[in-house]
Amino acid sequence: MASSGRANLLKRNPGTMAVFLGLLSVLIPARCDEQVPVIMWTSEGSAVPRQPPPAAGHIVGHQQLASYLEKALNVGPRNVVLFLQDKMSIEDFTLYGGAFGNKQDGVFPNLEGALQSSSSPLVLPAVSWPASNAVIGQLQDQLETSPLYMDPETLSQLRLNASSPALLVFRLPYGTGSDLLSAKEILSGNDEVMGQVMSIMKSQSVPYTAIYTGLQPSRKEAASLSMEAGLGGGRSLLQARGRYRDRERGRQPAKERPEVYPPVEFKEEGKTCMMLWAKGLTVSILRNNRWEEHDLTKATFEDKDLKLHGSDCDKSKAKLVLNYDNVLGHRSFKLIFAMSQRHYKVSARRWFTLDAVELEYDGTKATFNGSRNIYAPAEYSFRCKSVTNFRWPLLVPRSAKDPANQWRVSFEDFQIQGFNLSGSEFAYASDCAGFFSPGIWMGLLTSLLMVLVLTYGLHMIMQLLTMDRFDDPKGPGISVPQTE
Incomplete structure (x- = not known):
């Protein structure tokens, strides 16, 4: 009624x-x-x-x-x-x-x-x-x-x-x-x-x-919490209240809900040969001077029916293919990671590189080169906080005319390994961040500048000389010849 x-x-x-x-x-x-x-x-x-x-x-x-x-x-x-x-x-x-x-x-x-x-x-x-x-x-x-x-x-x-x-x-x-x-x-x-x-x-x-x-x-959640506190008329345990609401709605409490989903695994002959994980995965396309974004995180890591057909791996080359449907208006959409490993004489060891990240959609292919920035020893995995082609880019379009210039790809907390996997766990991670980060360089240069200023000040103090003659108020004044 x-x-x-x-x-x-x-x-x-x-x-x-x-x-x-x-x-x-x-x-x-x-x-x-x-x-x-x-x-x-x-x-x-x-x-x-x-x-x-x-x-x-x-x-x-x-x-x-x-x-x-x-x-x-x-x-x-x-x-x-x-x-x-x-x-x-x-x-x-x-x-x-x-x-x-x-x-x-x-x-x-x-x-x-x-x-x-x-x-x-x-x-x-x-x-x-x-x-x-x-x-x-x-x-x-x-x-x-x-x-x-x-x-x-x-x-x-x-x-x-x-x-x-x-x-x-x-x-x-x-x-x-x-x-x-x-x-x-x-x-x-x-x-x-x-x-x-x-x-x-x-x-x-x-x-x-x-x-x-x-x-x-x-x-924001803070506004709602403050409203709840006003309606409640007293103090309460927010964590217990949250668990009670979750239980009423049929959801798991916050502590019981899984926060980390498993990585994508490609197995061949029952053995894992490639693994991929990211906290966030988004792609964007430029249409009518406006970027249209699509989040692929859930479809990649939470969808158990993700198709990997077209993937292949051996001792020298590996290709991981993620197949999607209806992404940004494209019925067929593939995200391809092409990797390779070989021996380098200079370092006397084997390294693996992510040669390219390809977007294949409705018969068109956009290619990003990644071999210059994404690499690690063959026994390690590669990890980076952010892998993009537009903000501090590690992925670069193959050419100025490549369709990749109309796309944006972004990985957050990215980790990948295409060779020498043992079980279903990543090997030791080689991070993309160098030992000397910009913050470390700034601290070193600032410290060096302060040491130089202090050294110059001490040097000037050490050059001060004490006078060898002084005026006596009871005696005649000191006469200093002008010829000295």
């Missing part, structure tokens, strides 16, 4: 959307830093059965969000426009949406207009952010089509068909830091982008379903 009452109120007065969001944000007792709102509506004239919103305080998970999407797409338009903001929290609407009478300061006029014109808007104020982060995959499975990353200029040149489904993704930025004015300006710009997209879709007379959500929350 409460849910249907709120739905009827929203239908009679859609202008109260921001107030509705603000009140729900106050009523939600759980941690705000773990939740992302999801707003869904259809184009004007599209009749879709209304779905009841969740009760106040309820957190929508993966399965329930998938159920909402499935019901909407089974009846409503299957051309989906997804506005995916980098960060979003319910507080963004209460702060900048004019929820407390200051409608002239609201930054979501296009969004409010779309909700007013839609026959069945749906607002989910509290969705667990892992579920919202996976919304692209859920839509892709239900529509059975790959996502197309767009911008308003590209959309104006695209001709859509109402009979064939399409998943159009528009990435929106979010202002970070303590500058509230910049965050407000960015949200206002995002609303203008949504207005342009909806205007273009209206001009093409194609019905669509629109979704507006974020990849992760925008509010």
